[in-house]
Amino acid sequence: MTTPAPRSAPNSSVLPEGWGMVIGLEVHCELATATKLFCGCPNHFGDQPNTNTCPTCLGLPGSLPVLNEHAVELAMRLGRALHCDVNRSVFSRKNYFYPDQPKDYQVTQYDLPTNLGGHLDLPSGHRIGITRAHIEEDTGKLNHVGGGGRIHDAEHSLVDYNRSGVPLVEIVSEADMRSSEQAKEYATELRAILLATGVSDAKMEEGSMRVDANVSVHHLGEPWGTRCEIKNLNSVRSLGRAIDHEALRQIDLLNNGETVRQETRHWDEASGRTGTLRVKEDADDYRYFPEPDLVPLVPSAADIARIDAALPVLPAARRSALADAAGVLATSGGVVVAVERGLDHLAQAAIRSGADAGRVLTHVEHNLAVDGAAALSPEGFGDLVKMETSGELTATQAKTVLAEMVATGGAPAAIAQARGFEALDGSALEGIIDGLIAAHAEEWEHFRNGDDKARGKLTGFFVGKVMQASNGQADGKAATALLRAKAGL
Amino acid sequence: MASLSREEVAHVAQLARLNLTDEQLDTFTPQLAAILANAADVEALDLDDVPPTSHPYPLQNVWRPDVVRQSGVRDAVLAAAPATQDGMFRVPSVLGDAP
Incomplete structure (x- = not known):
């Protein structure tokens, strides 16, 4: 309860x-x-x-x-x-x-x-x-x-x-x-x-x-x-x-x-x-x-x-069951939305299959709540989240694959392959960032020495360029972390 | 002992949409008071152990299955109404929503 x-x-x-x-x-x-x-x-x-x-x-x-x-x-x-x-x-x-x-x-x-x-x-x-x-x-x-x-x-x-x-x-x-x-x-x-x-x-x-x-x-x-x-x-x-x-x-x-x-x-x-x-x-x-x-x-x-x-299982009990499975509070946004949209059984099954609960709820709240989960199977959903967790797919790629799974019911690995989605390995990402630093020396200087506001703006600038250069295959979080590491921050 | 004021009778009359004249109020107030006084005899009894009676019959849970039965009376009823329009009963405008 x-x-x-x-x-x-x-x-x-x-x-x-x-x-x-x-x-x-x-x-x-x-x-x-x-x-x-x-x-x-x-x-x-x-x-x-x-x-x-x-x-x-x-x-x-x-x-x-x-x-x-x-x-x-x-x-x-x-x-x-x-x-x-x-x-x-x-x-x-x-x-x-x-x-x-x-x-x-x-x-x-x-x-x-x-x-x-x-x-x-x-x-x-x-x-x-x-x-x-x-x-x-x-x-x-x-x-x-x-x-x-x-x-x-x-x-x-x-x-x-x-x-x-x-x-x-x-x-x-x-x-x-x-x-x-x-x-x-x-x-x-x-x-x-x-x-x-x-x-x-x-x-x-x-x-x-x-x-x-x-x-x-x-x-x-x-x-x-x-x-x-x-x-x-x-x-x-x-x-x-x-x-x-x-x-x-x-x-x-x-x-x-x-x-x-x-x-x-x-x-x-x-x-x-x-x-x-x-x-x-x-x-x-x-x-x-x-x-x-x-x-x-x-x-x-x-x-x-x-x-x-x-009596059927009522929304409050369903929230509480999902919250227990996910290890979060029953009042958390993902849980409330999942039950409201009838996506709680899907989320629970994905979590039970070993997928990361936080990512499962994030997808439910932000990517499935609006358009529904029509053709999505719990197994496929779980597999997708596992690919994302292991770094095989970036967050952006995962979202794209998920949308296609909802529409077609396809398996995540097959969809990712068909779209040529392979997460960038670390050395490729570093190569892209080094190239960008050389090409945008002035921005890089501001990024390293500017105040938080300037750095925030320039983080967006550099990560955007990384995404462009990698055709969206880079992971935004990894790129940001690497930029900060290179700036000695 | 129940008592009843002229104002209470006027109020109840107003709720029942009865226009009573002053003379009628004078007549009805003691008559109604006498009826209440009669019922008040019961109040003198100790009835703590007697449950209130809402119905005289020893019946409960009387119901019917949820099955549609069309009556087909609409046209006959509309034809008997003082005024209709577009299949509806036409009534004088009434200020405000339902009480």
């Missing part, structure tokens, strides 16, 4: 000295079921408006909800992946008047949610508490017409109930995050868990994963301030930007002697600002009461044991 870090994280760097921010996140994710939560309508994004509706999800008189068994299974699976206790739970009605809910209430879980009290370990080592993860139904989608599509100027709204009744889990975190970076990390890690467990397709751009952020600020060492909730965050990047903007807005207010009002604010990606949406209602205002049409959910110990046994 990842080592849990202390709960107090460092102050976010975007804030003025002496200020801190406190962040909790509420994440809604649509469950990957075939049908809706309480009826047999398809749970499918992007269909023609209102084609996936029936009397139940349209709230017509006489209709009754019947719970989707698979939705319960997925919700419990997520709960266990987040180390929650799975409890006896009861559905409640949350009453409000808004056309996104044709029934004038949303069926959710209130005082008795399915999952309670878990945690999520961030790749950076911080442990974020999970308050609860409860099951509820999604709402319909409103399209605001007129007024340029802006909510406040719309002339009327068009309602599509295809999404109404789609099963959701809302995951509520503790207010354990202290910077936008941690919030982004949390959202990214949670998404990885949702994908690994098959609970949701977690597409932020399609709204199957939606993140709301509760943000407050305070003088460090003093009690937390009033929080605002930010909605309409459509990407992890928006989440980070919106949190930093909101924290600075609150600090501005307080510095001007004003107060922060508890309210819901809307993030506008284009202008990079948040604006007031409405003053937050109290829970009392929703008049929750138990949903009479749905009976309690009571998971058995056997259900929970079966779910635990079927």
Whole structure:
């Protein structure tokens, strides 16, 4: 397991000295079921408006909800992946008047949610508490017409109930995050868990994963301030930007002697600002009461044991396994990227075959993370790294060979030979450098006697010439070392 | 002993989007208070060992398999709606997002 870090994280760097921010996140994710939560309508994004509706999800008189068994299974699976206790739970009605809910209430879980009290370990080592993860139904989608599509100027709204009744889990975190970076990390890690467990397709751009952020600020060492909730965050990047903007807005207010009002604010990606949406209602205002049409959910110990046994290895455990194999920290960049991109099994196999772990992780982080490892075999990858370690290939050559291995699946030795890659032996390198010193006497003088800045520049100059002269076969590090040795440094 | 103020009744009425006149508030406040007082009799009992009852039936874990059933009601429902546009229900503009 990842080592849990202390709960107090460092102050976010975007804030003025002496200020801190406190962040909790509420994440809604649509469950990957075939049908809706309480009826047999398809749970499918992007269909023609209102084609996936029936009397139940349209709230017509006489209709009754019947719970989707698979939705319960997925919700419990997520709960266990987040180390929650799975409890006896009861559905409640949350009453409000808004056309996104044709029934004038949303069926959710209130005082008795399915999952309670878990945690999520961030790749950076911080442990974020999970308050609860409860099951509820999604709402319909409103399209605001007129007024340029802006909510406040719309002339009327068009309602599509295809999404109404789609099963959701809302995951509520503790207010354990202290910077936008941690919030982004949390959202990214949670998404990885949702994908690994098959609970949701977690597409932020399609709204199957939606993140709301509760943000407050305070003088460090003093009690937390009033929080605002930010909605309409459509990407992890928006989440980070919106949190930093909101924290600075609150600090501005307080510095001007004003107060922060508890309210819901809307993030506008284009202008990079948040604006007031409405003053937050109290829970009392929703008049929750138990949903009479749905009976309690009571998971058995056997259900929970079966779910635990079927859980896949989660990202945190995969990071920790790779870190152990590589002899590095689970928080190191190469490990985090390897697991994020699903390259950890490849890296582990290469390391097990005897390839240098540092070089393996460097290739994963810098050369494989972006383009993937399509045709690359663990054996070939291991062999390549061994050739690099032994000096048969320079770092630059290894990168080129690796790219071709990814594309064609070829063996490294064959590719290196076909490209005429043979690392320069020491005497050839020395010959090239001696020639360069003779041809560039003035630069050489500056290299030997100049200050660090001049030497840095001239190192680039000479190594570049070495590469030119050797057709890229020289090893940059070896060339630099030899230059310094010849200069008596 | 439960008590209920006129302001609380006005607040609950507002949440239910009921426009009550002053006279109606005067009428309903004591009526609702009497109902609560009735329920308050139960509070006098020692119920520490009785779990809260959310449902009267001895049932739990009632569910259905995750299998699609198309209803095909869309056109009939849209035809019965006061206003539609582009296959959607057309409603008056409502300020703000969902509560």
